[in-house]
Amino acid sequence: MLLSIRPSLFAILLPLLLSRHLPTAASRPAPPSDTWRSSDRFMDAERGTHVAGLSDLKRYFSRFGYLPEPDPDANPTDAFDDRLETAVSLYQTRLGLRVTGKLDAATLAEITTPRCGVPDNATLAPSRAHSVGRFAFFPGEPRWARSGPIVLTYAVSPTATIHYLPRGTVEAVFDLAFARWAQAIPVQFTKTANYESADVKIGFYSGDHGDGEPFDGVLGVLAHAFSPESGRLHLDAAETWAVDFRRERSAVAVDLESVATHEIGHVLGLAHSAVKNSVMYPSLSPRTKKADLRADDVEGVQALYGSNPDFSFSSLIESDTTDSGSAAARRGGGVRSSCMGFLLVLVLVIVI
Structure with missing residues (x-):
């Protein structure tokens, strides 16, 4: 059943659809001192209402x-x-949703889910023919090019950090994320202590941080990265980043490894995929882990760089055919699905 958007009801219903139940600031680690620029901005982020009406929705689609x-x-x-x-x-x-042209419940649920800040390249069709996958590239299909074997160095900023995760912990997460991609393609990733000379520069930033893509506070946009050979990979310092949901109990915690793996895909040249369970799908719910590469991710990156001779598709095909129960089992609890909110609104529409 689709939600019919009636002008007389829309102003009442949309805020209900787009709102989230977030915990108070005391239930998660305090942000760095430069994270919040004003109390008004903090309250907006607390409510999670990054899209509160059709005018905001138009700005969202423009972005x-x-x-x-x-x-x-x-x-x-x-x-x-x-x-x-x-x-x-x-x-x-x-985004692989049922095409209705209407703001149905599934579409609104996707719009209100936290996501990557990289545009979806909506007018860019995948330029390589493939039977199942729906991966895509940046315009012009940029990729890293080297005269010999491709070796890319990476480093975490010594200054653009978050206070509650040690630098060594963050580096370990990125080590794992880079290793996932290295298994699939003939590209070697090497950690370096020299941040300024690194090919891939990783940092946590708040608000407007000088790259033309300001962050928007808790949830909303989680991170962004730039196409080759920029190497810039930025994460929103306002998020509650987690490496273990058993330790981090915040309802708005975001899995660092999942986002790191996704953004490295952009660094390598992949745009967003329409395959919902792929790493390169643009959105990620709080307290959800999605760091395993899927067949669509691998097909896309191998179209750019070729295949690692030792790589086997068998394990990926196996994981792609498993039901969603395993993914649900990895959720740490906390934020509930917004489906109940949509059902409530649908009942309101019927009653009215």
């Missing part, structure tokens, strides 16, 4: 490549016009 950048001198309206319907249909197509 992620589904609508043109808005005129800075004009305010987006709350009209559900033909352009927005086209954007919704394109969004549904690119």
